[in-house]
Amino acid sequence: MRRDDPFSRKPMSLGAVRDGAIRACRNAIEMMTSHALTLALQRLAHGAMVAAALLVILLPVVLIVWLSFFTNEVLALPPEGYSLRWYQALAGQPQFLAGFRLSAIVAVAATMISLLVTIPAALVMARMEGRGREILTNILMSPLIVPAIVVGSGLYIAFVEFEIATDIQLNGATLGLIAGHALITLPWSLRLLLANLGGLNPALNEAALSLGATPLVAALKVTLPVIWPGLVAAALFCFVVSFSNVELSLFLVAPGQTTLPIALLQYLQWKIDPLIAAVSTLQILIVAGALLVTNRFVSLAKVV
Amino acid sequence: MPLLVPATLIVLVFLAAPLLILLRYSFNRFVPGQFMVEAFTLENYAKFFTDPYYFAVLRTTLLMSVGVTLACIVLAFPLAQVIARASPRSKPMLIILVIVPLFIGNAVRAAGWMVAFGQKGLVNTALAGLGIQPVTLMYTPAAVFFGIISVNLPYVVLTLQSVLEGIDAHLGEASQSLGAGRFETWRLVTLPLAMPGLIAAAVLSFILTMNAYATPLLLGGPQFQMMAPVVATTILSQNNWPFGASIAFILMVVTLCLTAAMNLIVARRYGR
Numbered sequence: 001m002r003r004d005d006p007f008s009r010k011p012m013s014l015g016a017v018r019d020g021a022i023r024a025c026r027n028a029i030e031m032m033t034s035h036a037l038t039l040a041l042q043r044l045a046h047g048a049m050v051a052a053a054l055l056v057i058l059l060p061v062v063l064i065v066w067l068s069f070f071t072n073e074v075l076a077l078p079p080e081g082y083s084l085r086w087y088q089a090l091a092g093q094p095q096f097l098a099g100f101r102l103s104a105i106v107a108v109a110a111t112m113i114s115l116l117v118t119i120p121a122a123l124v125m126a127r128m129e130g131r132g133r134e135i136l137t138n139i140l141m142s143p144l145i146v147p148a149i150v151v152g153s154g155l156y157i158a159f160v161e162f163e164i165a166t167d168i169q170l171n172g173a174t175l176g177l178i179a180g181h182a183l184i185t186l187p188w189s190l191r192l193l194l195a196n197l198g199g200l201n202p203a204l205n206e207a208a209l210s211l212g213a214t215p216l217v218a219a220l221k222v223t224l225p226v227i228w229p230g231l232v233a234a235a236l237f238c239f240v241v242s243f244s245n246v247e248l249s250l251f252l253v254a255p256g257q258t259t260l261p262i263a264l265l266q267y268l269q270w271k272i273d274p275l276i277a278a279v280s281t282l283q284i285l286i287v288a289g290a291l292l293v294t295n296r297f298v299s300l301a302k303v304v
Numbered sequence: 305m306p307l308l309v310p311a312t313l314i315v316l317v318f319l320a321a322p323l324l325i326l327l328r329y330s331f332n333r334f335v336p337g338q339f340m341v342e343a344f345t346l347e348n349y350a351k352f353f354t355d356p357y358y359f360a361v362l363r364t365t366l367l368m369s370v371g372v373t374l375a376c377i378v379l380a381f382p383l384a385q386v387i388a389r390a391s392p393r394s395k396p397m398l399i400i401l402v403i404v405p406l407f408i409g410n411a412v413r414a415a416g417w418m419v420a421f422g423q424k425g426l427v428n429t430a431l432a433g434l435g436i437q438p439v440t441l442m443y444t445p446a447a448v449f450f451g452i453i454s455v456n457l458p459y460v461v462l463t464l465q466s467v468l469e470g471i472d473a474h475l476g477e478a479s480q481s482l483g484a485g486r487f488e489t490w491r492l493v494t495l496p497l498a499m500p501g502l503i504a505a506a507v508l509s510f511i512l513t514m515n516a517y518a519t520p521l522l523l524g525g526p527q528f529q530m531m532a533p534v535v536a537t538t539i540l541s542q543n544n545w546p547f548g549a550s551i552a553f554i555l556m557v558v559t560l561c562l563t564a565a566m567n568l569i570v571a572r573r574y575g576r
Contacts, residue, residue, distance in 0.1 A: 042486060046382050053383040053461065054401070056454050060416020061405050063426065067419050075422050077429040117314060120307035140311055143319055147515040147559050149532040153539050153552045154322030157329060183318040186311060244409035247517050250536060265411045268522050272418040280412040287408045292400070299396065300403050 061284060068277035075272055086278040096279050098256075099263035105174065106259065107242035110181035114189040114238045115231070117182075122193035123223070127202060144187040148247035155180050156251035172254025180248050185238035192237055196230025196298060233298035236290045244287055323556075330549035340545055348550035358534070358551075365531045368445070369513035372452045376460045376509045377502065379453070384464035385494075389473075399462070406458040410518035417451045417523055418442065443525030451519040456512050460505040467501025468494070500574045507566040511559050531555050 071081035090096060121140065125133055143151065159170040170176030204226070208218035224231075249259045258266070260283060267276050294300060333343040352358045387398045405413065420426040421441035428438040441447050471494065479489040495502075517532040524530070535555060539548035 039486070049379065049382040050386050053379045053457060056379065056450070057402060057405050057457050057461075059420065060413045060454055061408065062416070063419040064412060064416040075419060075424060077424060077426055113314075117310035121311040124305055124307045136308065136312075139315055142315060145560065145563060146319065146323070147511075147532070147556055149515055149517055149535050150323070150326070150552045150556045151319060153535060153548060154326040155318060156539065157545060157549070158322035158325050161325065179318055183314055186314060190311070240407050244407055244412075246409060246411055247515075247532070250517070251540065261409050261411050264409075264415070265518060265522070268411060268415050268418070272415060272422065276415065277419075280415050283412055284408045288404045291404055291407060295396070295400060300399060 064277050064280045065284065067272075067274050068281045070274045070277075073273055075274075086274045089275055090278055090282075093275070093279075095258065095263050096260065099258050099260040100282070102174065102177070102257065103243050103260040106177045106181050107239045109178045110185050110242045111189075111235050111238040113178070113182040114185040115235060118186060118189040118193055118234070119227070119231070122190055122197055123227075125190075126194060126197040140190050141187045143183050148184065148245075151184065152180070152248045152251035155183075155248070159252070171252055172257050174257070177249060177252050177259070180252050181242040181245065184245065184248055185241050188237050188241050189234040192234035192298060193227065193230045196233070197227060229297040233294045236294040236297075240287050240290050240294075243290075244283065326549045326552060329545050330553050332546040334544045334546045339543065348547045349554070351547065352551060352554060361529045361531060361534055364445075364529065365514055368449065368452065368516075368530065369510045371449060372456060372513045373506050373509040375449075375453050376456050377506055380457055380460040380464055380505065384461050384468055387461065387465045388468035388471075399465075402458045402461050405454075410455055410516075411522065413454060414451055414519050414522040417447065417454065421447050421450075421523070442523070443528065445524065445528060447523040448520050448528060448530075451523040452513050452516050455516065455519055456509045459512065460509050463505040463508060464498065464501050467498050467504075471497045500570045503566055503570055507562050511562055514555065514559060 067075065068086055069082045069084070070079040071083045071085070072079060118140075125136060128136070155176075156171060159176055163169050163171070170179070204222050205218050208222045209215065213221065244261055245259075246261045246265060249262050250265075253259060253262050260279070264276065264279055264283070267279075291300065329340070330348055331344050331346070333341045333345055333347065335341050352362070383402075387395060387402070390398055418425070422428070423438065423440075423442070425441075427441060431438060475493050475497070476489050479493045480486070484492065515532050516530060517536065520528060520530040521533050531551065532555070535548055535552045538544050538551060542548075
């Protein structure tokens with residue numbers, strides 16, 4: 001028989017019972033408070049992690065916008081005062097104005113080419129199924145999978161060889177930039193168009209045709225309204241991807257022929273000041289504006 | 305299918321063909337003063353793995369990729385959970401807050417960190433307020449580490465979020481009603497169900513770090529070298545195409561193999 005068998009114990013004194021009860025109560029209270037404490041601590045730690053993640057994502061954006069309004073020319077916190085003088089000073093900075101112009105031209109042209117080639121492709125692919133569609137998707141999405149720096153290296157070398165063979169210069173030319181950017185915006189355009197084509201019923205088009213519409217009228221009056229939101233989203237997204245690109249443009253620019261992000265990168269390698277912060281803020285405004293408009297047409301949560 | 309031709313042609317002409325040229329040139333020989341000599345040699349690849357300088361670049365890049373990825377997963381999970389459970393009103397707002405920084409460009413975000421890490425930047429001003437000596441943060445591996453985490457975090461959060469969103473909330477409630485604590489529920493129910501998303505997010509973060517260009521360049525300074533900036537310098541500044549091409553190919557093969565391995569593991573273990 002084990003020593004602590006309850007039935008073999010001697011009866012407890014009243015005092016021992018009372019002490020035992022008090023101890024049990026105290027333990028219970030301690031356990032409950034420590035449980036509540038653990039829960040509160042867990043919640044606090046969770047909240048702190050969420051805040052930290054948001055901080056790491058948003059802090060650089062907030063800081064660069066803040067810096068653009070400083071009065072002092074050299075980065076030093078706290079600022080001496082606030083002014084808009086760096087935004088006025090931008091007008092006297094030809095390399096940024098030219099960069100902005102080139103970036104805008106390249107982004108618009110690349111977007112148009114991307115849309116032009118992916119709209120027909122997406123219309124066909126939306127009706128495809130199985131292995132064929134999978135292979136085609138892999139091919140057309142590959143510019144997104146191959147590292148941009150590798151795409152840039154390859155294009156640069158290919159363009160030099162092309163120039164040697166034909167005397168047509170592509171590196172450092174707007175045309176070369178447009179070609180490269182069309183390549184890297186193409187997967188985004190296709191992805192956005194396809195994501196929005198699920199609702200396109202081919203019977204609609206056939207119905208329009210059988211009711212006497214010409215193929216052009218059917219395309220404009222039936223197909224276009226259905227794919228319109230995806231189309232606008234794709235266009236804006238391509239613009240953003242092209243406008244903010246660094247890794248590919250890096251290989252395709254030349255002195256005096258530089259996109260805005262590359263001009264930014266080159267200046268930042270030298271120094272950081274409120275002027276470059278003002279340029280950065282402009283880029284932030286353009287990209288954020290385009291994305292917010294995109295979000296009105298296609299939920300961004302579904303496409304990225 | 306003539307409608308598919310233009311898009312496919314763009315990919316073949318501006319991606320496939322240049323990559324083939326790059327591959328061929330990676331077997332050529334670089335003779336200083338003579339540019340490039342036709343050859344068929346593996347010496348460029350051998351040089352990368354045997355030269356201590358380039359081996360150190362590879363090691364730095366891999367270490368950075370592992371560190372950044374771990375930090376990103378730990379930081380992103382709670383935020384992804386909050387977004388996944390957010391009300392239909394606040395969810396789009398939160399997602400936009402995460403997506404906009406993603407597309408404003410790496411150079412601009414690195415510039416933001418320069419404001420934080422500068423000699424008289426945010427961190428040192430805060431430290432001075434606490435009476436602590438200023439520290440050098442710019443052009444250190446730590447600056448690059450934080451900078452790349454900031455670049456990758458939106459991708460990781462969005463990837464995790466989309467998987468967590470799909471998990472039935474009743475499973476967690478069932479687990480808790482059966483007596484599991486919050487942490488046990490997370491460890492035994494949420495985490496295993498989120499595993500495919502976790503693997504995808506980790507691989508994505510790893511690949512992004514391997515290929516990071518602007519962040520190491522701007523925050524790491526000239527002494528700190530990672531793979532992507534070395535590719536660009538070798539091809540553009542040193543004009544050593546064969547060697548640059550071979551580094552680019554190593555970078556691409558590692559990236560593609562990781563992507564393929566991830567797809568395979570997720571498909572095998574978690575069925576589609």
